[in-house]
Amino acid sequence: MENANPKRPIKSWHEDDRPREKFLLKGRDALSDAELLAILLASGSANESALDLARRILNDVSNNLLELSKLDISALKKYKGVGTVKAITLAAALELGRRRRQAEALQKKNIACSKDIYEYMQAEMSDKAYEEFWVINLNTAHKIINKTFIGEGGLSQATVDIRRIFKSSLECNASAIVLCHNHPSGNINPSNNDIELTQKIKKAGDILSIKVLDHIVSGEESYYSFADNGLM
Incomplete structure (x- = not known):
């Protein structure tokens, strides 16, 4: 040839x-x-x-x-x-x-573990150059109702509006939510700010009777689950 x-x-x-x-x-x-x-x-x-x-x-x-x-x-x-x-x-x-x-991720809409959340959101977040914060709204059977984009940039009280998070959840009658954000750097370990913000959101959820099940930090090929690591 x-x-x-x-x-x-x-x-x-x-x-x-x-x-x-x-x-x-x-x-x-x-x-x-x-x-x-x-x-x-x-x-x-x-x-x-x-x-x-x-x-x-x-x-x-x-x-x-x-x-x-x-x-x-x-x-x-x-x-x-x-x-x-x-x-x-x-x-x-x-x-x-x-x-x-x-579309492949959407075919599996039941959330049974942290890996299900990661796989559901990976296509949305894997190729982003900036941090994005999302909320997945779930019904009582832990089936996904929808997902809501909350903000872009480093996680802080300024970029993540807790009222907006629960506004979307209340509007769709969610009984539980999962928090998700990405780390474009590839380092999936949560920062102190990530942990503090998660606790504030969890406390707000307790007041509204909306359970915050987990917070997933997504990397390119791996993830960190707050629930799996005892932080929820």
Whole structure:
């Protein structure tokens, strides 16, 4: 087989080396992340094929698709050969992937343990560059009613309005809630501020007869449960 030459345009390569043709001949599982990304890019620049451009982009994020999904339009457009249309195409494809994970999580709406909460919220929070705070509202059978976005940024009394948390819970007749926030740094250990805020929310829940079951700190591949660690 003729080897692919990065200095030649993709269409001049052997059929087995072209990402689109390879997709059709061998199926999507046969393609590398770079080849799939090259299909989305469609073309590179005068000095770089789409496949080489894809490899360069992935190399810059340590071949981590979660890190790739954090790149915004302006960051993607910094690459020569990526204009607004290509950047939007990439961002849209990554967003579809996130929504697919979220749809899978929605199929399991019963909360039996902390892992269920983490899996339910992972698609929502895994690729965020900033901290986000969410509340999951549950009925008496611990089935999910809905989830509510509360705030963004470091957790503090200023960014997390306790009244807003329970307003959403009262509006949907929730009998229990679970708190969730992410740590983009990857360090899932709660801060002193996380612990203090959780206790304030728990006390407010006791007054309103809405039980605060857990607080999940979500990382990229792991999580911390306040309940599992005796902090509830």
